[in-house]
Amino acid sequence: MDLGMAKPGPDTDARGENAAGFVSDHSYIIGFSHLHDSGTGGAPSLGNFPLFVHPGCPGDSYLNCTFSTLGRSVRRTENSAQARPGYFAIGLENTVRAEMTATQHAALYSFSFVPEQTVSSPNPGGPATNEPVEIPTNPLILIDIQDLGKTRTSGGVRVEESGRIVGHGTFGPSFGVGKYQAYVCADFRGAEIRASGIFEGDHPREGTKQLEDMRQSSAGAWLHFDHPAQDRILARVGLSFISIDQACANAEAEIPDFDFDRVGHAAAAIWAEKLSVVEVDDHSGSDELQTVFWSGLYRTLLSPQNYTGENPLWKSSEPYFDSFYCIWDSFRAQHPLLTIIDPEAQAQMVRALLDIYRFEGKLPDCRMSFCKGYTQGGSNADVVIADAFLKNVSNGVDWNTAYEAVLSDAEVSPKSFNVEGRGNIESWLDLGYIASDHRDRNSTGPHSRSVSRTVEYAYNDFCIATLAKGLGYSADYQRFMRRSVNWQNLWNHDQRDLLLLWDRPGREREATSFVGFLQPRRMDGTFGYQNTRVCSPGAEPHICYYDTSQSTYEGSPWLYSFYAPQDMATLVRLVGGPAALADRLDYFHESGLAYMGNEQSFLTVFQFHYAARPGRSSYWVRRYIPSQFNTTVAGIPGNDDCAMGAFTAFAAMGLFPVAGQDVYLITAPLFRELRLPSRRGPESPAIIRKVAAPGQGRVGDDGMMYVQSAKLNGQPYTKSWITHHLLMEGGVLELTIGREETDWGTAEQDLPPSYPFTSHFREMH
Template sequence: MPSEHPLRMGVLGAFTTALYASCALAATDDFDMLKYVDPLIGTANGGHVFAGATLPFGMAKAVADTSGENQAGFAYDTKVVTGFSHMHDSGTGGSPSMGNFPIFPQPNCPGDDIRQCKWQQADRAVAWNRESPEARPGYFGISLANGVYAEMTTTNRSALYRFKFNNTSSQPLSPVILVDLMDLPQSRRNGTAHVDRSTGRLSGSGTFSPSFGIGSYNSYFCVDFKGAELRDTGSWSSNGVNFSKPSLSLGANSSSTVSAGTFARFRSPKDDTILARVGVSFISADQACSNAEREQPEFDFEGTVSAAEAAWRKKLGVISIDAQGVSSELQEVFWSGAYRSLISPQDYTGENPLWKSDEPYYDSYYCIWDSFRSIHPLLTLVDPLSQSLMMRSLIDIYRHEGYLPDCRMSLCKGFTQGGSNADVLVADAYLKKVEGIDWDTAYQAVVKDAEVEPANWDVEGRGGLHSWKHLGYIPFQDIDPYGRGTHTRSISRTVEYAYNDFCIAEMAKGMGHHADYEKYTMRAGNWIHVFKHDQKSSIKGVDTGFTGFLQPRYPNGTWAYQDPIFCSPLLNFTSCYLNPDGHETYEGSAWMYTFYAPHDMGSLIKTLGGAESFTSRLRYLHDSGLLYIGDEQAFLPVYQYHYAGRPGLSAYQSHSYIPSQFNATVAGIAGNDDSGAMGSFVVLSMMGLWPVPGQDVYLITPPYFKEVSIRNPVTNKVATIRNVNFDPSYKSIYIQSAKWNDKPWTNNWLTHDFFAEGGVLELELGPKESDWGTHIEDLPPSISKYE
């Protein structure tokens, strides 16, 4: 997703040294990984991480909403809280997402006059205590300057809030809790609210816009209270409070930035505490109420927290590490990254009003362009059952809406950022034998992406397919009468389309579609058509010493020009987004995209002058400041030294980014988390096996721990990566030799069979590079031979 921030330089070297130097005790039988999960990591400096309470892939996500850069509701570098809302996304760029129907508690109204309470969002905003936020899996708590201590937890479809009131005035407590027909991006198109005068139940609905897509969605809520006697109720708006009207309706002519809703006022509560249970739904207010009643009939706060913790322990418990000697901070980085990787996509099964189906429905694929590189490959390892449900959901979206999505949120079509990268996800699941998927329909879906241009390729499929098929590249200033979309990103779309077609070819080969295999393998080589062999590059007038880069090309075959460093941290970093003048690469430079041919590395390395020249160029990409690790396309280049026979440099490069760019502070991730992309990058890197998505390939580097094990939840078999001569100071990070199940292993990569069947990969480490994994026969697959 687009980031709103320029390059973030990470933490000081002294902090990095401290992380390596600080030691923790070895793991014990009573080890609890939740003690190492800090949901506040990444809540400052544009990380946009969701810090609140949720279940794995849960729909309900409760947190305090702050005023400022609040894409996920709460941000640590803010000052005031405006409400508490119940659905969010995590780590996204662009505009804030959801945050519908916030509730807000006030201990009492000045002079006991209901009209003197604060109602509008800006007026009621209250400072929060800087030391008070407490976040852990399934729980969030915060103290407000108005005397309220707010705690929250969730089930799948409901949130439970516990408000403790500290009366700071001389008058008796008479708390008011309002609901606001608002959302974080202030996109409301219409809304209704009602309060039941006998019970105080607040319910209603609204129509809102998605944060990064088209269309609109309807959302519903239901709030019940426990712990205090109801005093009175009413509705409120900019015109004030109305006791006689229990209902309120806002039409399209009402400003989306104006607060309005209903409220309940209570007499002094027992123990100064009121519980508020909020059900949410995309179907109806009645279903929102029934969701809450079914999932939390007893308003049991502690029991709900305990159940959430158990759910998180079960999900994370398939991973185990021997962390002897490793700093507690690095363990926090690891486990917190794993936690964030399991927040989205969100399970909306039973909450999809768009069509009837017996298939699962997941939402918040936000976006696949971000998530296919690391989130879903990690899920295939640690939670293949959920990965199967997500793939089935994508295929069902294809059945009912005609295309696989590249991005989707809030039941709406999201914007496509590059290629049709759901094709990569589907191929990855196919090659790794993810169970329960209708592969025939899945294959139809990916072939349609490759062959049939949609009417609006801004939100699905691929644009420029006529040019792609006849010219072999996406032209600069393409002429495309077959569909509409944003005519930018000709370079990055070309290389992504090539890889998408390769992934389809891999499926075709396995399914016996031989003609398709030949066709799509041929099209997978199209990346070379935008490589300009004599293109040079300079930085501040000084030649970089490298020749040959991807460049835009007109339909007639002549070359256009984009500075190879343009849209890097060194030149106009934020100039390559989805706006109509967003240029020819997306969220990165031609320098970086020139390395993107993960299926054809033999040819790419030859094109760039051979292995030694390739290695030199790749090191320059990392060392010069041209690469921003906070964008997902930067992940694979960390490990591409493997293809040039230098796997030790991949390990070195990984350690250059962790922990310098990823640490345990509130600003501890390199970019916005993009639904867990940054978290999954850290986890996979620290486990020592980097997946190449869309291929049955894992690139081997040493784990950051003495030993890492993953128990396959389907086969119950355990795969263990063990370091011999492990050095927690990370001076010995180079593999000298390897054994797979006690047999010598010289390939610098392995396949998914290791995880499906279990076994032990033993890596002997040393302080210098060796010849392990360096020979041509040791290199990962490529459709063109290595030289």
């Protein structure tokens, strides 16, 4: 379901890659679980209460089936996976075919069996053997009270007389601190139950129907069925974070009839309605491009997940969303895209963020499973809130609370900036940057990422200034705008671009002629040093994570030196002018320094606009789509977090948002025409259309990628950017494209804005 709680899917034993359960490789299937986070990186998340289905047990005895995760794992049938919105199916080499669909809080599975079939015997935990074995057809289904990350610390399970299995567990989040409880209620239809019981590891018991003190990693309950008359067993799984009773009530209310086709059709209809707000000209773009685009829109709508009514932590009439995973990833493209295609959901998410602030004292930068997630950079909920304010995503939003919340981020130290708020606020306020040797006495957290947090804090403060101005706090506006230039205080004019020589430790040589980069700075004003390339794809990319000793997070000084979206006029001057910025951006993308699998690189594809070269932005969109964003198994360059999908969708539309500003940068769209929803309703869409320049070819030809001229609602339009007004009121943006880069959008008055208080540079000595 879009933004729904129940997300059934297969889980695999792929090591280090199964954060959302399923992986398209040759790893083994270990079960089918019902709660997942979509596309996250890091440790596996959720994956609670997996079902596993044996088509039968050797000797027709439950004692001979395998129950533990390692013992029960089985290979998937090659090329058997089928997926569409609201439905997934896969075949297993033990002859089971699993199909699944969902409602908001419940999953419905159909497990079908091929009777009396001889197949190759799976060899769990190793390569398959070629010895044929007879597969019996009296199925056994188990529920394991475990999660993907094996984080359970307590739990229990019970088999009721009706055959219903209920259970609960206490689990840990994958990228945060704390614990959460989850509850399950499973019912089955299609065959009589011949035996039932519980298991611990590979040791089942029939006489015992309840287990509370779970000591084994794999432990749960099982049902052994007679042969199903229709060769199919249906499993309905209700879920809750409140109680077993609520899990059962959710299932009974949402799937009362076990009608798989009805539930599947209903889910497909909901998805069709959700995606129908966008229309694409069917005669432009390849089938692959269509798939990339619609898949991107679909994935954008998977998280954050709507857990309203399932919050065990506090009572509130406000919506509750979870799996903000993480706002550092999602603020740049996903939330701006939701603002266009589902503004009501985006408003509810903002309200949920504010309710978290009311009850927990701080806005999250990351949150999952009712737990506080680790803060990766700045306080980027500030950007989401400012973006919503600027674009009138206001339904039910309390802007007074919103302003109070962002002020708290900016000026009140949290107990731990590991999981909320900002660290090193004293250094930020006193020095105008996060000093690399400053130790926060008011808040605990890692003494790291001083460069990347500085540039993010500067932009966060710019967004707070925007909100202050809109709400009438003029003094605050000026104060936060002054702070928004603080990124400049880490600019080292003399820093050269140096290449690490791995075969000669401690030695470096000049890599390019580019001079001037962000660098760490000490409290006494002297600069420290981090190699400009460290944490880029070719230079120790994996040493700049959360607890890094480096000054940048998941990216190099090369990358972070571009991050001044509020102050690009100053950045242009610092690097030597517009042409020099364009050269830097081209080198960044050509040289392998850029990694499109991480969200901070998104905006760099489009920052040529600020160098008066919007055509280069169009060029690089086409370099990355479809070379890195495509329909192959490797067609998403990094973990998705719903953000990769949003990037591809925006790139295809020809508009890319500068999140936190009322600015969309214009590139040549990838389709002939797109119709986007406006707030005025379906009769007044926002239309983005491209036409071919006379004599240069057709709009779909290779090389037709440069905007030659533009019209907005029939009038000539020379700016390389537009505001949200088009999405609010509707209208037509018509772009004439051709094969050569032109001077469209390159005049100084047509460049994207850089803001008044950020037009000067303060040197610190």
